[in-house]
Amino acid sequence: MKYRLEISSVAEAEVDSIFLRLSQVTSAMKVSQWYAGLLEAIESLLQMPLGFSRFFPLHLTGFM
Numbered sequence: 001m002k003y004r005l006e007i008s009s010v011a012e013a014e015v016d017s018i019f020l021r022l023s024q025v026t027s028a029m030k031v032s033q034w035y036a037g038l039l040e041a042i043e044s045l046l047q048m049p050l051g052f053s054r055f056f057p058l059h060l061t062g063f064m
Contacts, residue, residue, distance in 0.1 A: 003049050005042065 015038065022031045 002046050005046055005049075007042070 019031065019035060022034060
């Protein structure tokens, strides 16, 4: 089952900011890898919305 995921304008702006900052301090290849990883993580949330818990413990999210 696929879930719906909405990305806020604040989140988009933060990603843009991080992307720009990373591009100033590391190689284009590493920035591209970071961005690809971000897109992969977002895509995985569409399949399993609580899957982010491996990166962010559930007890910190209010789900437990």
